[in-house]
Amino acid sequence: QVQLVESGGGLVQAGGSLRLSCARSGGTFSSYNMGWFRQAPGQEREFVAAINWSGGYTHYADSVKGRFTISRDVAKSSVYLQMNNLKPEDTAVYYCAASRYYAANRESQYDYWGRGAQVTVSS
Numbered sequence: 001q002v003q004l005v006e007s008g009g010g011l012v013q014a015g016g017s018l019r020l021s022c023a024r025s026g027g028t029f030s031s032y033n034m035g036w037f038r039q040a041p042g043q044e045r046e047f048v049a050a051i052n053w054s055g056g057y058t059h060y061a062d063s064v065k066g067r068f069t070i071s072r073d074v075a076k077s078s079v080y081l082q083m084n085n086l087k088p089e090d091t092a093v094y095y096c097a098a099s100r101y102y103a104a105n106r107e108s109q110y111d112y113w114g115r116g117a118q119v120t121v122s123s
Contacts, residue, residue, distance in 0.1 A: 001026045001027065002024060002025075002026050002027035002098055002111070002112040003024065003025045003026050003112070004022055004023070004024055004096045004097070004098060004112055004113065004114035005022065005023050005025075005114055005115070006020060006021070006094065006095070006114045006115070006116060006117035007020070007021050007022075007023070007117060008021045008117060009094065009117030009118045009119045010118075010119070011121075012086055012119075012120070012121055012122070013121070014086060014087055014088055014121055014122065014123050015085060016086050016121075017083060017085075017086065018083050018086065019080060019082050019083070020036070020080065020083070020094055020096075020117055020119070021078055021079075021080050022034070022036075022078060022080070022081075022096030022114060023076075023077065023078050024078065024098070025077070027098075027112075031053060031100075032053060032098040032099060032100065032112075033050060033051065033052050033053055033098070033099045033100070033101060033102055033103075033104055034050065034070075034072060034096065034097070034098055034099070035047065035048070035049065035051070035070075035096075035097045035098075035099060035104060035105070035110060036048040036049045036050075036070060036079075036081045036094060036095065036096060036097070037095045037097060037110075038090075038093065038094045038095065038119075039092055039093050039095070039116075040089075040091060040092040043092075045095065045107060047061050047105040047107075048061050048064055048068065048081070048094070049061065049064065049068055049069075049070040049081060050070065050099075050103065050104055051070045051072050051079065052102055052103070055071065055072050055074070057102075057103065058070050059103060061105075063089075064083075064090075067083065067084050067085045067086075068081060068083050068084070069081070069082040069084075079096060081094065083119070086119075086121045087121060088121045088122070089121075090119060090121050091119060091121050092119060093117065093118050094117050094118075094119055095113055095114055095115075095116045095117075096113070097110035097111075097112060097113045097114070098110065098111055098112040099111060
């Protein structure tokens with residue numbers, strides 16, 4: 001059973017940066033593709049970014065392209081989301097997830113989920 005735990009959330013002013021981390025325990029981390037999703041109050045959870053098992057392929061939602069960077073460290077069984085130039089509309093709970101599918105960007109394609117980390121961006 002794969003368990004994912006997010007950390008690094010917090011409160012930041014618009015234009016600032018945060019780095020989210022997701023640590024895995026259980027399972028075989030290197031065999032999964034990883035993704036980040038977010039859910040703002042009153043809204044559905046949406047795709048943010050994904051990375052394949054080797055780290056050689058990444059893709060992003062248009063809303064974060066050029067500002068967010070996803071990466072992974074297989075040796076540390078961790079995946080990261082570097083968020084720069086944050087905007088108030090980035091405020092949400094951010095979830096880390098693991099998928100068996102390559103280039104997965106839908107919730108239904110992800111098998112395991114973390115409990116989420118709150119990111120709040122003040123204007």
